[in-house]
Amino acid sequence: MPVRVNKEKQIDLFKKYTITWTPTIVILDGEGKEHFRFTGFLPPSELCAAIILEGAKTELDLHNYDLAIKCCNEVIGKYKGSVFVPEAIFYLSVAKYLSTHDAKNLRAGYDRLTKEFPGAEWTLKAAPYRLIDK
Amino acid sequence: MISWGDSIEQGAKKSKEEKKLVLVDFYNPQ
Numbered sequence: 001m002p003v004r005v006n007k008e009k010q011i012d013l014f015k016k017y018t019i020t021w022t023p024t025i026v027i028l029d030g031e032g033k034e035h036f037r038f039t040g041f042l043p044p045s046e047l048c049a050a051i052i053l054e055g056a057k058t059e060l061d062l063h064n065y066d067l068a069i070k071c072c073n074e075v076i077g078k079y080k081g082s083v084f085v086p087e088a089i090f091y092l093s094v095a096k097y098l099s100t101h102d103a104k105n106l107r108a109g110y111d112r113l114t115k116e117f118p119g120a121e122w123t124l125k126a127a128p129y130r131l132i133d134k
Numbered sequence: 135m136i137s138w139g140d141s142i143e144q145g146a147k148k149s150k151e152e153k154k155l156v157l158v159d160f161y162n163p164q
Contacts, residue, residue: 001154003145004138007162013142014160022162030150032142051157058155 027054035061049079053088060091065099086122089113093126107132 005013007022017026017034026037035058042050056071072092076085093109096102110129117123138159139145145156 001145001149001152001156002136002138002159003142003156004140004159004161005142006140007160008164010140017158017160019160022160024160026158026160028142028146028149028156028158030146030153030156032146032156035155055155 025051025054027051027058029058029062045079046082046084049075049082049084049088052079053084053091056088056091056095060095060098063098065095068095069099086113086117086120089116090122090126093129103129103132104134107134 007014007019013019019026021039023041024037024039027035029035036054038050038054052071053075056068056075059065059068059071069092072088072095075082075088076092079085089109089112093105093112096105096109106126106129110123110126110132111134113120113123113126114130139148142156142158145158148154149156
């Protein structure tokens with residue numbers, strides 16, 4: 001459900017959500033609980049990738065693992081070259097692990113990140129998973 | 135074309151009914 005909040009007309013909501021800079025995009029669940037936010041401008045395709053990835057992370061929070069996997073795969077498959085792909089690979093492996101309790105998914109994510117994005121931030125964050133047996 | 139709402143409360147209510155998430159764009163028109 002997309003909602004726009006205008007700073008000039010709805011300053012109370014800016015204060016309520018502690019928005020100090022625009023544009024800021026916030027993802028809420030059906031209870032109105034905030035899950036993720038990001039600030040700043042992005043080109044259209046990167047913005048789409050970012051929103052889908054934030055949706056994936058929110059579905060992960062809500063234990064909707066199949067939806068999280070679907071969203072991560074969408075970022076990886078549809079937005080090749082996006083700066084958000086490494087993070088999507090990371091969270092894909094997390095969602096698969098939480099869905100199956102098979103740690104090999106975390107190792108597979110690390111292997112893929114190492115191969116496709118050596119030195120990337122999310123490859124470093126996945127580094128402990130190298131200790132998991134293949 | 136996206137149809138934007140201007141109420142977070144209504145967006146959350148609708149999102150709960152339809153089991154979707156709410157995306158809120160805080161913007162400055164200036």
